[in-house]
Amino acid sequence: MSGLDTIPPVLLARLGKADPRALDGYVADGGYASWKKVLAGAKTGEWTPAKLTDMVKASGLRGRGGAGFPCGLKWTFVPAKDKRGDKPVYLLCNADESEPGTFKDRLLIEQDPHQILEGMMLASFALEVKHAYVYIRGEMVHGAEILNAAVAEAHAKGFLGTDILGSGVDLTITIHRGAGAYICGEETALIESLEGKRGHPRIKPPFPAVSGVWGSPTVVNNVETLCCVKHIVDRGADWFKGVGRNEKNTGPKLYAVSGHVEKPGVYEAPIGIPWEQLLAMAGGVRGGRKLKAVIPGGSSAPILTAAEIAGIPMDFDGIAAAKSMFGSAAIIVMDETTDIPKAVTNIAKFYAHESCGQCTPCREGTPWLLKMLRRIVNGEGKKTDLDLLLQISNQMGNGMTICVFADAAIAPVISGITKFRGEFEAYIEKSKNKTFDQEAPGDLTNAIANRQAAGIHS
Amino acid sequence: MSGGANVPVAEQAGNPRAGEHGALSCGKPLSFSRETRAELDRLLTRYPTKQAALLPALWLAQREWGWISREAVDHVASLLDLSSAFVWGVVTFYTMYNRAPVGKHLIQVCTSISCHLNGAEEVFHECKKRLGGLETGETSKDGKYTVIEVECLAQCDKAPAVMVNDDDYAVITKDNLDAFLKGLG
Numbered sequence: 001m002s003g004l005d006t007i008p009p010v011l012l013a014r015l016g017k018a019d020p021r022a023l024d025g026y027v028a029d030g031g032y033a034s035w036k037k038v039l040a041g042a043k044t045g046e047w048t049p050a051k052l053t054d055m056v057k058a059s060g061l062r063g064r065g066g067a068g069f070p071c072g073l074k075w076t077f078v079p080a081k082d083k084r085g086d087k088p089v090y091l092l093c094n095a096d097e098s099e100p101g102t103f104k105d106r107l108l109i110e111q112d113p114h115q116i117l118e119g120m121m122l123a124s125f126a127l128e129v130k131h132a133y134v135y136i137r138g139e140m141v142h143g144a145e146i147l148n149a150a151v152a153e154a155h156a157k158g159f160l161g162t163d164i165l166g167s168g169v170d171l172t173i174t175i176h177r178g179a180g181a182y183i184c185g186e187e188t189a190l191i192e193s194l195e196g197k198r199g200h201p202r203i204k205p206p207f208p209a210v211s212g213v214w215g216s217p218t219v220v221n222n223v224e225t226l227c228c229v230k231h232i233v234d235r236g237a238d239w240f241k242g243v244g245r246n247e248k249n250t251g252p253k254l255y256a257v258s259g260h261v262e263k264p265g266v267y268e269a270p271i272g273i274p275w276e277q278l279l280a281m282a283g284g285v286r287g288g289r290k291l292k293a294v295i296p297g298g299s300s301a302p303i304l305t306a307a308e309i310a311g312i313p314m315d316f317d318g319i320a321a322a323k324s325m326f327g328s329a330a331i332i333v334m335d336e337t338t339d340i341p342k343a344v345t346n347i348a349k350f351y352a353h354e355s356c357g358q359c360t361p362c363r364e365g366t367p368w369l370l371k372m373l374r375r376i377v378n379g380e381g382k383k384t385d386l387d388l389l390l391q392i393s394n395q396m397g398n399g400m401t402i403c404v405f406a407d408a409a410i411a412p413v414i415s416g417i418t419k420f421r422g423e424f425e426a427y428i429e430k431s432k433n434k435t436f437d438q439e440a441p442g443d444l445t446n447a448i449a450n451r452q453a454a455g456i457h458s
Numbered sequence: 459m460s461g462g463a464n465v466p467v468a469e470q471a472g473n474p475r476a477g478e479h480g481a482l483s484c485g486k487p488l489s490f491s492r493e494t495r496a497e498l499d500r501l502l503t504r505y506p507t508k509q510a511a512l513l514p515a516l517w518l519a520q521r522e523w524g525w526i527s528r529e530a531v532d533h534v535a536s537l538l539d540l541s542s543a544f545v546w547g548v549v550t551f552y553t554m555y556n557r558a559p560v561g562k563h564l565i566q567v568c569t570s571i572s573c574h575l576n577g578a579e580e581v582f583h584e585c586k587k588r589l590g591g592l593e594t595g596e597t598s599k600d601g602k603y604t605v606i607e608v609e610c611l612a613q614c615d616k617a618p619a620v621m622v623n624d625d626d627y628a629v630i631t632k633d634n635l636d637a638f639l640k641g642l643g
Contacts, residue, residue: 100570100610138554139611141624174504179513180553182609196512196538198551214506258572258614265615299571299610330614332572346574350609356551 003244004270010252011227012268014112021146023153026114032159034233035121039167042125052126056229058237060250065094065185065222066298066327068316071229075127077209078217087216091124091132092194094222095147096178096185098137099298100350101330104254105223107266109136109143112227113150119226120173121159122233127219130170135190138179147175182354186403187220188212189356200358201403224254245272249315253329257282260289260335272315278331289335293420297327299347300408302415303340325411340423344416345373351409359401366409368392373413381428386417481546482558484527490537494518498537508538512548516555525556553608561597561604563642566621567630569607572614577631581618582607584632588639603642 014020014029026032041047057072078089093116097105108116116134124132136144151173154160162170176194178184184193188202191213212218221229228251232240244250253271255278258264262283269278275294285291291306296314302324304312312322319326334343352370357363372389375381393410400406417424490498501514515538519530526549528542535545549555556564567573567582582605586592589603597604613619616628622642630638 097612098610101572101614102610103612103614106612137612138552139608139621142626177513177517178552179516179555180608181551193513194510195507196509196540196548198548214510256614258617259575264572264617295571332575332614334575338575343571343574346569346571350570353609 003242003246003250004273007243007252007270009268010231011108011115011224011254012112012266014115015107020111021113021150023114023150023157023159026112030234031114032118034230035118035159036165038122038125038233039165039169042167042169047125049126049128052122052233055237056126056232059228059232059240060237060244060247061225061228061232061240062249062316063222064224064228064253064328066099066300068326071221071225074209074221075123075219077207078127078219079210081128084217088131089127089129090213090216090218091120091127091129092187092190092213092218092220093120093132093134093226094185094187094190094220095134095136095140095143096190097140097223097328098182098185099300099328099330100347101258101295101298101332102256102328103258104256104266104329106140106143107254108223108227109140110146113146114154115227115230116147116223117150117154117159117173119228119230121171122229123219123221123226124171125169129219130172132171132173133194133213134173134175135184135194136175136177137184138177141177144175144177151175181356182350183356183403183405186405189403190220191218198356200356201405203402228252243270245270245313245315245318248317249313253315255281255314255329255331257331257333259331259333260286260338261333262286272313272318275309275312275314278314279333282331282333285333285335287335289337291333292336292338293334293340295330295332295334295412296322297325298330299332299350300411301325301327302411303344303419304415305419324415339377340416340420341373341377341427344412345370345377347412348373348409351405355405355409359406361396361400362406362409365392365396365406369409369413375433376424376427376431379427379431380433381424381431382433383428385428386421386424389413389417481526481528481531481549484523484529486529488523488527488529488533490518490522490533494522509540512538512540512545513552516545516549520555525559559597562602563604563622565603565605565642566608566611567605568609568611568613568617568619568621570610570614572610573617573619576617578618580632581620581630581635584635585639588635 019025038047053072053075061071062068063071095105120132134147160171181199183189184199186201189199193199194213208218240251243252249272251271252268255267267281293303293305294309295301295303296319304324308322312318316326348370352366355362355366372385393414397407397410498515501511505511515534519534523530531545532542535542569578569582586605589598592605595606611619618630620627620630
């Protein structure tokens with residue numbers, strides 16, 4: 001038996017039920033059994049926060065939001081009770097799903113909200129949290145309504161509140177809506193936003209586990225990650241570890257497949273299935289066309305060519321080995337008709353729009369990239385533009401900014417130009433400005449070269 | 459738009475979600491209805507600080523008045539013990555607080571990558587054209603329609619995706635656009 005063998009859906013098991021959002025149906029399908037089990041065990045000492053944390057650690061669960069950080073390990077960064085004084089610990093469920101290409105959490109929120117709440121309850125037990133928040137993106141108006149209704153029902157049925165089911169455990173959950181800002185999916189920006197501020201990422205350290213929202217120890221976990229926690233407590237760490245390609249890539253995984261496929265949608269499979277298997281699940285490339293390129297982990301991930309993605313295991317390490325990023329497992333498929341320079345320009349538009357404006361390289365760099373890319377696809381590009389784009393990109397990323405937004409913004413530009421340079425050059429070849437030479441007065445290339453010659457590298 | 463400085467002023471002009479320089483006045487002082495005030499009081503019990511209720515309070519203001527005017531900013535600021543300048547700073551960071559009145563149907567067309575790959579730009583332009591040649595962010599003379607471009611709505615499997623006010627619409631193409639617009643009424 002292999003960890004990649006097809007298994008019945010776990011995270012999506014309740015899809016298509018008559019009323020998947022109702023608490024009664026959730027309980028009838030075995031929901032809240034783990035929460036009841038842990039609460040009963042809390043009284044007898046059979047279940048402790050440490051035991052639950054160890055279980056999640058042993059499962060090998062890596063965060064499903066994008067970074068792939070081991071979930072259990074993240075939880076252990078919260079200072080012990082005697083070290084944190086009387087500060088409460090907060091759990092924040094990151095439901096700010098905004099990465100272009102990502103739509104898996106929306107499905108979980110809209111179709112099975114109690115699964116998320118139970119995951120939050122169990123995580124809150126492990127972290128000794130008494131008040132947890134869901135930060136949901138502003139656009140998911142109905143998703144917030146669904147979650148609010150689910151929380152109200154869980155309170156009414158005694159799964160939330162004080163002294164829950166006579167266990168002595170207290171927990172309440174608040175649904176908090178964002179208002180339109182991609183950056184608020186970054187955990188420290190999310191914290192700032194929850195505090196009622198502009199969503200500006202914080203300088204780390206301190207890390208949220210030590211000082212997060214309202215100066216308290218805070219854990220931020222993605223929606224799908226918390227759902228996995230529920231299933232780990234349901235079925236055990238060994239079961240979770242047995243699903244997936246290897247011990248570093250474990251569990252069932254949701255893949256959001258969009259772009260040029262026959263059946264775009266969310267697909268669940270053991271993490272690490274080969275690319276071809278995933279593409280087949282989505283019905284293959286639309287219209288029987290040839291595959292040109294794939295963005296394998298949301299718009300922040302470097303583009304892979306059809307040749308590069310062939311045979312790749314679709315997990316954190318498989319895609320990292322191909323020099324891209326698994327991210328949120330948002331798979332954007334591009335067929336042979338795709339105009340790569342236009343696609344890259346489109347992604348650059350997104351980042352220019354969404355930069356929070358805090359760090360100069362990102363605030364100024366993202367509109368520069370967009371301006372130059374637009375110039376190229378509008379037939380006004382210069383021969384020097386491509387190298388200049390790469391040069392600017394390299395000066396924006398690699399630790400020049402507080403958060404990794406700039407690195408995300410340059411990934412599609414660098415990979416697009418590097419791997420499909422001919423397509424960009426074809427635009428420039430037809431451009432009316434192509435003969436402008438490199439020595440044109442005021443050309444940024446010279447300014448940068450001169451600064452570098454003078455030993456200035458920032 | 460997070461950080462208004464990124465979009466050239468020419469592109470911001472007329473877009474109720476990209477903003478003017480400073481809050482527009484609605485011409486009269488505002489204060490929440492008794493019901494909304496009670497809702498805010500309930501919300502305040504959910505957070506350890508008053509400030510944390512700012513985003514929810516602005517949502518209440520937008521629900522009550524349709525957009526965030528200077529007077530709405532002042533009222534929310536006074537309720538939460540914040541300065542109006544701070545509140546306005548927060549309003550302008552987020553894209554979803556309307557900084558000018560919008561039409562009855564605020565049509566938000568996603569043009570991010572998966573929608574782009576499925577022809578979203580054409581849908582966006584056609585939409586404005588078929589509503590009488592509206593500019594981005596402009597409201598039709600009858601006050602019914604405002605069309606804006608938005609970034610990824612997390613509906614990439616339903617590309618091109620569109621939101622109208624709070625509702626999601628799937629696969630809006632050039633071909634079904636007329637029926638879609640007619641359906642809005």
